Amino acid sequence: MQTILSINNLTKSYGPVQALKNVSFEVPEGCVFGILGPNGSGKTTLLGTILNVLNADAGSFQWFGGMQQDAARRQIGSLLETPNFYHYLSAMGNLEVNAAIKQRGKDDKLRVLEKMGLLQRKDSKFQTYSLGMKQRLAIAAALLGNPKVLVFDEPTNGLDPAGIAEVREMIRMLNKEGITIIMASHLLDEVEKVCTHVAILKKGDLLLSGPVDEVLRSEDQVEVKAADMQLLEGVLATMPGITKVQVANDLIQVTCSENVTTQGINEYCVSKGIILSHLLLKKKSLETKFMELTNN
């Protein structure tokens, strides 16, 4: 599969604040790539940099294996941060400017307006639009001329629940048609629902990246306790399938892969001569996983 975007060691700071620290990852063709992170984690800075509105301090990125960057951006539909339009122009007038700069999508204006439910207001000035309509127009502008790649920064911002569902459904549909989508979000739920791949940012650091089911796989945790805690800790560390052993208060927390059961742990300990006094399976939600990743 072709790589749509590859990012190598991007670094960027605003004065003393490091917004991006050596961020590297690749976006494969045909995926929905979520950039996930709490507010202020560098998501918009990252997107702004790969769209050339911000200058990186160090590092590089390549679109479509090294296409000239202005030409590459014309192939991409983007929505960065807020909808940016000429207030005194109508939706049609604004899309005309977008299409002229992109050099494509000139005859596509009505289709995208219809798709975003703005056809009836196509001749109203942008300044008369509500927040949700502005966001819809921004998405419509990104869709002009059927780009192969879409970059969305918080695409569901300002939309009502029906609008949110609609946009998510649209993203899934577009992806089915083979369009690669890169989207930033601070909503785990959103990423989980629509993304196939994810990169998690925290204060400019890339914590993890990869396919969603690998990165955000929910792991089970088991709490155990025995008379001799030191011996127990040593034994558990040697058990196959156990990825992490952590002592917390008077308990030991064990993180294990899916094929390990509480029964298995008990049997293993008994075979090593340890009798457990406490054994509890704790399911971990994605939410906890995310909080754990992004809070220290």
Place this chain on the structure above:
Amino acid sequence: MRSLLAIEWLKIKRYRTFWILIGFFIVLLPLWNYEISSGMISMGNSSINLLSQAYAFPEVWGNLGFWASIFVVFLSILVIILTTNEYNFRTNRQNVIDGWSRMQFYHAKVGMVIALSLAATLFLFLVGLIFGLANGGSITDVVDKFEQVGYFFLLSVDYLGFALFLSLWIKRSGLAIGLFFLYSIIIESILKGLINWKMDMKLGNYLPLQSSDELLPFPLVSLMKHIAKQPDASMGPYVIVTIAWILIYYFAGRMMLQRSDW
């Protein structure tokens, strides 16, 4: 460049403020001069109206040029509004996101400055032609002192270029317009006075906007020199310095845009 200007045109053709400011220039320049030439606005004894003497060829060019150099502020304000709008609406970002390079964004604005100046100069030419012919000139007299039409073009590019540079630097319309007036009316006069005070070279005449103002002096001054049979001062140095300032705005703006975040 053609396609950049075509896109710039898409942005402004339905912008009311654009038409209002252009309208001020188109209506007020001929109206003001008509009132002077017909004696409604006058200076001196009513039987010898000094101001109205210069509407025949060849004086009409320098005379109109002088008054146009005042009305060109409408176009300067227009350039400031159109440029700071981009920052206000963050469409400068959108233009780049959609596929323009920063330099294309810049050159579209530079192109607009040149196109506006060309249009204003053409308009000046038409108005001058009508005044000149109405005051008994013939079409063969047009070429005399015609270089003053060219001076107006330089002056316009100088003023609008300065306005563009200021807008890219300040980014906010109110502040940029305020600074433009503050500089062009007050600061430059003070600087000029200070510099020329004890200098034979009159270096104060070569300040950014003053250098092009010198190309089109107050009409009575040249009329008086003419009567006193003084030779016209050579405009060569002012032409060169004006062009130099225009280039300085261009390259300074270019550097500013390339370095900063948007």
